[in-house]
Amino acid sequence: MSVTHPTIVDVAARSGVSTATVSRVLSGSRAASPEARARVLAAAEALDYRPSAVARALKLRSTRTIGLVVTDIENPFFPQLVSAIEAEAVARGYGLLLCNTADDEAREMAALRLLVEQRVDGIMVASSRALRRHAGLLGSVGVPVVLVNSSGVGDLPSIDTASRRGARMAAEHLIGLGHRRLAHLTAPRANAAAGERLAGVRAAVRSAGVELVVVEGDGRVEGGARAAASVPAEVTGIVCYNDLAAIGAMRAFRSAGRHVPEEVSVVGFDDIEMAAWTDPPLTTIRQPIEAMGRWAVERLVEEDNDGPGRVHLEPELIVRGSTAPPPTR
Amino acid sequence: MSVTHPTIVDVAARSGVSTATVSRVLSGSRAASPEARARVLAAAEALDYRPSAVARALKLRSTRTIGLVVTDIENPFFPQLVSAIEAEAVARGYGLLLCNTADDEAREMAALRLLVEQRVDGIMVASSRALRRHAGLLGSVGVPVVLVNSSGVGDLPSIDTASRRGARMAAEHLIGLGHRRLAHLTAPRANAAAGERLAGVRAAVRSAGVELVVVEGDGRVEGGARAAASVPAEVTGIVCYNDLAAIGAMRAFRSAGRHVPEEVSVVGFDDIEMAAWTDPPLTTIRQPIEAMGRWAVERLVEEDNDGPGRVHLEPELIVRGSTAPPPTR
DNA sequence: ATGAAAGCGCTAACAC
DNA sequence: GTGTTAGCGCTTTCAT
Numbered sequence: 247m248s249v250t251h252p253t254i255v256d257v258a259a260r261s262g263v264s265t266a267t268v269s270r271v272l273s274g275s276r277a278a279s280p281e282a283r284a285r286v287l288a289a290a291e292a293l294d295y296r297p298s299a300v301a302r303a304l305k306l307r308s309t310r311t312i313g314l315v316v317t318d319i320e321n322p323f324f325p326q327l328v329s330a331i332e333a334e335a336v337a338r339g340y341g342l343l344l345c346n347t348a349d350d351e352a353r354e355m356a357a358l359r360l361l362v363e364q365r366v367d368g369i370m371v372a373s374s375r376a377l378r379r380h381a382g383l384l385g386s387v388g389v390p391v392v393l394v395n396s397s398g399v400g401d402l403p404s405i406d407t408a409s410r411r412g413a414r415m416a417a418e419h420l421i422g423l424g425h426r427r428l429a430h431l432t433a434p435r436a437n438a439a440a441g442e443r444l445a446g447v448r449a450a451v452r453s454a455g456v457e458l459v460v461v462e463g464d465g466r467v468e469g470g471a472r473a474a475a476s477v478p479a480e481v482t483g484i485v486c487y488n489d490l491a492a493i494g495a496m497r498a499f500r501s502a503g504r505h506v507p508e509e510v511s512v513v514g515f516d517d518i519e520m521a522a523w524t525d526p527p528l529t530t531i532r533q534p535i536e537a538m539g540r541w542a543v544e545r546l547v548e549e550d551n552d553g554p555g556r557v558h559l560e561p562e563l564i565v566r567g568s569t570a571p572p573p574t575r
Numbered sequence: 576m577s578v579t580h581p582t583i584v585d586v587a588a589r590s591g592v593s594t595a596t597v598s599r600v601l602s603g604s605r606a607a608s609p610e611a612r613a614r615v616l617a618a619a620e621a622l623d624y625r626p627s628a629v630a631r632a633l634k635l636r637s638t639r640t641i642g643l644v645v646t647d648i649e650n651p652f653f654p655q656l657v658s659a660i661e662a663e664a665v666a667r668g669y670g671l672l673l674c675n676t677a678d679d680e681a682r683e684m685a686a687l688r689l690l691v692e693q694r695v696d697g698i699m700v701a702s703s704r705a706l707r708r709h710a711g712l713l714g715s716v717g718v719p720v721v722l723v724n725s726s727g728v729g730d731l732p733s734i735d736t737a738s739r740r741g742a743r744m745a746a747e748h749l750i751g752l753g754h755r756r757l758a759h760l761t762a763p764r765a766n767a768a769a770g771e772r773l774a775g776v777r778a779a780v781r782s783a784g785v786e787l788v789v790v791e792g793d794g795r796v797e798g799g800a801r802a803a804a805s806v807p808a809e810v811t812g813i814v815c816y817n818d819l820a821a822i823g824a825m826r827a828f829r830s831a832g833r834h835v836p837e838e839v840s841v842v843g844f845d846d847i848e849m850a851a852w853t854d855p856p857l858t859t860i861r862q863p864i865e866a867m868g869r870w871a872v873e874r875l876v877e878e879d880n881d882g883p884g885r886v887h888l889e890p891e892l893i894v895r896g897s898t899a900p901p902p903t904r
Numbered sequence: 905a906t907g908a909a910a911g912c913g914c915t916a917a918c919a920c
Numbered sequence: 921g922t923g924t925t926a927g928c929g930c931t932t933t934c935a936t
Contacts, residue, residue, distance in 0.1 A: 251694070251717060251915055264923045269915055279921060294717075299692040300638060301913030303629045304928045307579075309692075311672075319661075320848065325654045332648075332675045336682075341689055341870075343640075344673040346661045353665070360670055363628045364640075365580070388580060388623075467852050493852055500854060519649065520849060523796050523822055525829055580930055593907045608905060630929030633912045796930055 252293040261289035272297065303365065305332060309503060310545060311341040313361030313389075315354065317373040319346045321466075322491070323535075327372055327395065330539025338547055339396045340367070349375065355383070362387050368546035370394055374465065376438040394542045395533075396438040405541050409439040409515075412531040412561030413446030416485040416513040419529070419563055424571045425483035425511065427457045431473050431495055433465040433487040443515065447485055451567075463491045470494025475502065482510055482572035489514035489521045489530055496524060496568065507570035517564055526567030527539040534559045579611070581622040588893045590618035600601050601626065611683055630723065632694065640670040641875060642690030642705035642718075644683065646702040650795075650846045652864075653799040656724065667876055671796075678704065681813065684712070691716050699723055703794065705767040723871045724862075725767040732884040738768040738844075741860040741890030742775030745842040748858070748892055750783045753900045754812035757787050760824055761803050762794040769816060774876025776882040778813055792820045799823025804831065805836065811839055811901035817842035818850045821857055821891070836899035846893055855896030863888045 258265040271286040278286070289295070303309040305484050312335050316324050328344070335342050343366055345357035361369050369387065371377065372394040377384070384391050385400045393404035413430075420428055433440040444460065451458040461476055463469035463486075465492040470491030475498045477484060486492035492514030496506050499552045504510050506526060514521055514530035521528040535560055545551050577660065580775050587594040592611050600607040600615040607615070618624070632638040641664050645653050657673070664671050672695055674686035689700050698716065701723040706713070713720050714729045722733035742759075749757055759776040762769040773789065780787040790805050792798035792815075799820030804827045806813060815821035821843030825835050837856060843850055846861035866888055875881050 251691075254915095255913080265913090266915080266924080267922060270922085273915085275915085277921075282921080294715075296688070296691050298633075298694055300629050300632045300694050301928090302915075304627075304633050304912090305914050305916085306928085307928070309629060309906055314673075319654050319658050320655070322651060322849075325648050327652070328673075329648050329675055332673060334678075336685070336689075337672070341693060344643075344657075344661060344671050345665070346658055348658075348662075356665070359625070360665075362580075362625050364670060365627055365629050435906095452576070497852070497854055499578050520651075525826055525854065529579075583930080583931095594930080595908080595932075596906060599906085602931080604931085606905075608930050610907080630912090631931075633914090633928090634932085636912070792927055 251298065252295050254295075254297065256293055257286065257289045257295050260293060261285040297552040307342075308367055309365050310339055311343055311364065312368045312543065313343045313345065313357075313366035314369045315345045315347060315357050315361070315369065315373075317347050317354075317375055321374070322520060323488070323516050324372060326518065326535050327539055328537045330374075331394070331543055334540045334543040338543065340543070340547065358383065358387055362389055364469065368392065370542055370546060371396075371532045374438060375436055385386070386486050389548055390464060392545050394538055397556055397558070403545055403551075404559040405498050405538050405545070406439070406560065407533040407538070407559040407561050409442035409561075410446035410449070412533075413443035413485060414559065415563045416515065416531050417420035417447045417450035418454075419565070419569065420485065420511055420513065421454045421456060423483070423511065423569060425456070426572070427481045427483075428459060429477045429484040430461045430482045431470060431484055431486040431491050432460055432462050433491070434462065437465055437487070443487055460553070463487065463494065464506075467489050467494040467497070471498040474498035483511065483569070485513045485515075487515060489516045489518045489528060492528055492530065492568070493520075493524055496528075505566050509570070509573055511569035512522070513569060521564075522566070524568070529566045529569040530564050532562040532564050534562070580627065581599055581624050583624075583626065585622055586618045586624050589622065590614040591638075620813065627734050631684040637696055638670075638694050639668055640672055640693065640695045641872065642672045642674065642686075642693070642695035642698040644674045644686050644690070644698065644700045644702075646677060646683075646704055648676050650703070651818070651849060652699060652703070652845050655847065655864050656868055659865045660699065660701075660723070660872055663869045663872040665873065669872070669876065687712065690839045691718055697721065699871055699875060700725075701766060704764050704765055719875055721871050723867055726887070731806045732880075733866050734874070734876055734886040734888065736862040737866070737887040738771035738890075739775035739778070741749050741844060741862075742772035742814060743779045744775075744890065744892045745844065745860050746779035747783075748778060748894070748898065749812035749814065749842065750785060750837055752812070752840065753783045754900060755901070756812075756873070757785060758806045758810045759787060759789045760799060760806075760813055760815040760820050761789055761791050762820070763876065766794055766816070767809040772816055791825065792816065795819050796826070800827040803827035812842070812898070813839065814842045816844060818845045818847045818857060818859055820904040821859065821897070822849075824851055824852060825857075836897050840898040840901070842898060849895055850893075851895070853897070854861055858895045858898040859893050861893050863891070
């Protein structure tokens with residue numbers, strides 16, 4: 247299993263200096279004489295020396311590793327987020343310890359324990375679910391925590407997209423197109439943003455004085471299809487909790503013989519990559535995933551970041567082919 | 576940044592025993608007297624003691640961590656694979672250090688260096704690309720390596736799906752349906768399995784005596800759409816390098832006014848989750864992703880696994896709605 | 905059954 | 921500029 251790597255002692259011996267000098271040269275923490283420097287570098291090179299991050303971590307009391315807890319990595323939204331986080335972490339010299347909890351509370355606890363024992367420098371929780379249950383736990387792990395894509399647990403720092411505004415933009419887009427009977431395909435309350443998005447749609451609908459019917463899916467394709475099937479025929483536009491639900495809704499409409507967008511318009515939320523691949527391509531509200539990832543890493547890594555700090559990023563309307571004016575009767 | 580956790584010394588002091596006893600009780604490596612045991616447990620509980628995996632790793636020379644290098648985590652095939660790997664790793668008490676390289680060689684080198692310095696117990700490389708370039712490097716990192724979803728680099732252990740057979744099954748499915756003019760939408764040779772899949776299609780076509788035209792995409796949606804657009808009108812069935820390409824092909828056919836499957840049949844490869852969501856749902860060749868992940872972790876983790884060991888898993892034909900008999904003229 | 909102590913590989917005083 | 925050394929938090933002989 248484990249192989250023996252050369253240690254700093256080996257490098258010191260081979261270059262005829264002390265381990266301290268080797269350490270200094272390699273970390274550049276202090277200047278060394280040119281000769282010493284050269285010999286150390288040569289020896290390290292010759293031995294293919296790789297300093298042990300674990301020994302260093304023990305000494306420095308920092309692993310330069312971030313723990314990332316994802317509640318459902320198979321949901322296509324998260325790989326994009328993970329990718330953004332990973333890139334930023336690596337750029338800053340941090341590693342990423344990944345835990346996927348599949349929305350299972352036991353696995354969540356286990357993940358947290360693992361990360362704490364591994365002495366990660368910080369923990370990021372990326373979830374689409376409300377986390378109230380672990381709020382206490384998360385606050386007391388003894389490691390900095392930041393929430394990504396959800397907000398409002400205890401007073402933990404968090405970043406997400408302004409869901410209400412995004413949903414409102416979606417509904418207003420439809421209303422602007424001339425739709426007067428809308429539906430909102432929401433998700434169970436367990437999904438952190440469901441309430442906000444519903445509120446956003448309601449706000450738009452109310453100030454425009456148009457009709458709204460609300461149906462509930464599950465934030466995934468199947469549930470979206472099921473929920474869309476129960477939308478009354480008079481409805482000409484539907485704003486969905488997320489892109490997955492929207493894809494399900496489009497399928498349902500199509501199999502019911504209702505053309506998108508000629509007869510019904512559909513708007514998603516997230517702008518996951520495949521939103522551009524559907525037929526017709528999906529009009530949706532884009533979440534600034536990259537920015538979310540970057541901010542989260544920065545927040546965790548930078549020393550002088552204290553206090554709660556909740557950030558809401560601005561969503562953006564992406565108009566594609568799934569929305570159009572309502573049919574004229 | 577780093578907070579101070581209680582150490583084994585604290586637990587020992589609070590329970591009035593030596594650190595050795597605490598260690599033994601907590602790890603269960605040796606029996607201790609019931610009283611000692613109880614006091615240690617109580618103290619650990621009271622202090623919310625979490626043993627430092629980094630100190631333990633330094634002593635034990637094993638981090639119980641696996642490094643996972645993924646070349647493109649945004650490709651929907653990989654999150655499913657990562658999920659399978661993560662589940663198996665965690666079940667065995669291993670953590671997963673994730674590196675996404677975005678197909679960039681420099682990032683690949685950096686990832687390998689990071690993982691070696693972190694002293695992971697093993698490295699898994701999950702790539703759809705042929706890895707010949709790093710073959711040497713991978714063989715000499717001084718850490719066990721296993722390849723997932725690709726094969727044949729040096730004599731490293733690897734696991735993948737029998738691509739040739741899978742592609743052959745796909746073509747034979749079409750031929751069995753009555754198709755006589757087929758196309759294969761391949762991927763650049765850089766993709767490890769492209770050659771095998773092409774060979775599988777060729778084999779089926781040859782022994783059935785039917786026509787084949789080959790077009791090249793890029794293993795993604797856009798490239799698939801582009802390539803499909805150049806397929807001659809006589810072709811009635813196309814087997815694609817992967818599901819993404821197939822999705823692109825379906826889009827291209829639809830915008831060209833050719834109905835799937837009534838006028839053209841399309842077969843994918845992988846059976847990623849969204850293959851079931853397309854319209855029509857995609858007929859495809861399923862890769863046993865779970866089994867791949869499980870085997871890879873097992874191979875890396877189990878002591879007595881030596882020698883190369885290359886495994887090819889059996890693919891499975893999943894018939895959905897994108898294939899049908901060719902139009903009768 | 906338990907304790908004392910060495911040591912895993914590194915860094916940072918502290919001396920020179 | 922460089923070496924000596926203590927110590928990060930564990931596990932594990934080796935004694936007792």
